[in-house]
Amino acid sequence: MKRKFRGEYTQKVDGKGRVSIPAKFCRALESSDPDWSEGKPATLFLVFGDKRRAFAEGYSAESMAEIEAGISALPRGTPRRLALEKAFFRQSDEVLVDGTGRIVLPRPVREKIGLLDEGEAVFCATGDRFQIWNARDFHAQDSGDDPADAVLDALGDDRDITELLNDGWNAS
Template sequence: MARRFRGEHTFKVDAKGRVSIPAFFRRVIEAGDPNWTDGLRPEIVIVYGDQTRDYLEVFTVNAINALDDKIAALPRSPLKRKLERMVSGQSHETEIDPDGRLVLPQKLREKIGLQKEAFFIASGDTFQIWKPETFAAHEAEYAEELGDDVPEGTDPLDALDMVLDARGAR
């Protein structure tokens, strides 16, 4: 099984758009790049998407290839075209520099309003980069929406067990 991203971190963004990548994230990126070896710069793909996305999603080479394969397997449709445009067209291939930093182009920083700090949050085989204030607002909104479906004090892991039990997949 492939290594997965875990955790959340906040890092400073310098005037050139350079931001450090959490050390553990770098290990996952390296493991997810089949061409990476010691001394080379590991590659990633940043999907920025259309105006509805207020964060950047970072994929390892293996993760973006798996996503590309899933999209390619879809029948021709408006959804397939939209996914192809987002994943292939509204994305940026880049690499991690020798100091463990990512250079975010001005266009991407402006898209999500990134200025002095970047908030990183793991999302399984990808991670997201947010403007910290935007993420906090998004999380507050999400918690309010979730509140109707999950009784107060419920541990989300318990809820996962309930879903698995209902499906008979336990």
């Protein structure tokens, strides 16, 4: 079973786009990379093209292999496959995590999240992947309307959050 990404971390980004990946994220990347071994860099896939989002997403080698298999299973030339190919092949990059846990964010990723100069990035775990935000944008959206908060409000104070795992869950 592959490791999941967990937690939220704020990391400094220098003027060249170098940033340290949170140590727990590095361990998850290593354990999910079939080519990784002690002393070798782990692979990280960065997806940055979704214009509906203000963040880039990081995927492990194993997660990306699952996505690629799903894309390959779709009929060629269909709108769904074309959209997925654009997002996961054309608007993505493969980077290596060095021995100190650092990467260089590719320029398109820095442009996407608005970090062309030095600043801070927030690494926000979402299970099998993680988001990379400009810290300013992350904190601005985090203080606004959050769809997750609306679901929790509908759940009510007297019900357990794990009820959301049930297929038949509804707000009543």
